[in-house]
Amino acid sequence: DAGVIQSPRHEVTEMGQEVTLRCKPISGHNSLFWYRQTMMRGLELLIYFNNNVPIDDSGMPEDRFSAKMPNASFSTLKIQPSEPRDSAVYFCASKTDGPNSPLHFGNGTRLTVT
Amino acid sequence: DAKTTQPNSMESNEEEPVHLPCNHSTISGTDYIHWYRQLPSQGPEYVIHGLTSNVNNRMASLAIAEDRKSSTLILHRATLRDAAVYYCILNYGGATNKLIFGTGTLLAVQP
Numbered sequence: 098d099a100g101v102i103q104s105p106r107h108e109v110t111e112m113g114q115e116v117t118l119r120c121k122p123i124s125g126h127n128s129l130f131w132y133r134q135t136m137m138r139g140l141e142l143l144i145y146f147n148n149n150v151p152i153d154d155s156g157m158p159e160d161r162f163s164a165k166m167p168n169a170s171f172s173t174l175k176i177q178p179s180e181p182r183d184s185a186v187y188f189c190a191s192k193t194d195g196p197n198s199p200l201h202f203g204n205g206t207r208l209t210v211t
Numbered sequence: 212d213a214k215t216t217q218p219n220s221m222e223s224n225e226e227e228p229v230h231l232p233c234n235h236s237t238i239s240g241t242d243y244i245h246w247y248r249q250l251p252s253q254g255p256e257y258v259i260h261g262l263t264s265n266v267n268n269r270m271a272s273l274a275i276a277e278d279r280k281s282s283t284l285i286l287h288r289a290t291l292r293d294a295a296v297y298y299c300i301l302n303y304g305g306a307t308n309k310l311i312f313g314t315g316t317l318l319a320v321q322p
Contacts, residue, residue, distance in 0.1 A: 153309055
């Protein structure tokens, strides 16, 4: 079990550029979550998928953010155009169905927008 | 959505027990109580979970109040490696799978 794999680990980009963060969930997990963490706002839930379908995207800050899950083993979070206030650590997490199954997090992508 | 309340920070001495409290007064009957911790520069990791009964695993123990409106994570012998932010969250038993983290408790462990 390789765990949840996120790439890249670090991303530095200039304001206005498109940024794509990638996530491979644990095989067999059918729920996938994207979180954003900053000192000011803590760990925020952006969006989550169940069986590749977006269930709740109410945490996505604005239209510049979009997320897709084309298949059970891959998801992307895209920011276009990026802004300095998007600088944060973005975590992907996955789990199986059921309230007694734990959430498994990746190591995160640290995004810096200059 | 049911929410949890935790102290912002706590301190402990190495090799002493630590009791981390969590209030979840609006918990519903099918909500599981989950605890995670986040070590510096890492993603959160699962610690333990329970529904009604107290639970033990190799990392910690979870004590759940009889009315389920509060719970306590117990680290039996704190080590320096236990210094982290500890999150208590509710995993809803209904159709929604929304998992919302609060601000957690920052645990400092003194040698």
